[in-house]
Amino acid sequence: MAQKGLCWKEDEMGELVHTGTSSPDISVIRSLAMKHLPGSYDTMDVAFFAEGSFNKLYCVSSPHLPQDYLIRVALPVDPFFNRESEVATLAYIRKYTSIPVPKVLAFCSSSESELGFEWILMEKIGGVPLSDIWDEMPVEAKESLPTEICGYLKSHQDLQFIKIGSLYFSLVRERVGTRDFGETSAYPSLPIVVLSHLHINS
Incomplete structure (x- = not known):
């Protein structure tokens, strides 16, 4: 195969x-x-x-x-x-x-x-592994890091959808060929739709 x-x-x-x-x-x-x-x-x-x-x-x-x-x-x-x-x-x-x-x-x-x-x-987003610089980081930076990470997690958690599935651009709606649950009511202007991702190979 x-x-x-x-x-x-x-x-x-x-x-x-x-x-x-x-x-x-x-x-x-x-x-x-x-x-x-x-x-x-x-x-x-x-x-x-x-x-x-x-x-x-x-x-x-x-x-x-x-x-x-x-x-x-x-x-x-x-x-x-x-x-x-x-x-x-x-x-x-x-x-x-x-x-x-x-x-x-x-x-x-x-x-x-x-x-x-x-x-x-x-x-290419710049950056280095945290483990490479942790020992040299100022105490203030170490203390603020959890707050920064929590902020990222919260901004992700705040995104809510009414159905489960994968995100696709609406331009490929027909090609995806799965059940369309429509655009999310929270962000109707974004040309992305939430679709269930279930396809069976014949």
Whole structure:
């Protein structure tokens, strides 16, 4: 059982685990970044940044760019739905909370792209692991940190929905093909709808 860029096999316990079958082309990643980032650049560096179970991240930088960016390349696990919902959720959180999440500049929710994978181009948010600086932090900063974190959690908790489900932009309403519960009454102007995410493969 395989998909482009992804292969499933049984482990010693008889459970299915995924293994990657190919890696994205760095030259194509560079081309995508140059296409979607503002301005025109003769040079642009693309370097591997990090990876998770189902994705790899590449840092895009240039002396002419105001900041660094990340391209997140995803394996085709729950294709289309994951990427569409992820981007819509990021947009929603950016608009209605104070939680620092990256701005998405462009994305593709189809592996039938020139890259051959689904991808998201986003801002790279600066920061360092707390464990790296904790010992050097002033006492005042350590004391204020829980309050700051609680503020982020509260702004997230304040978002209420009348139904469970995933967030999608209304533009993909027909493609999602699941029961539409309508726009949330609290935010009728936002072009995002809440949908149950249940689909059965025939």
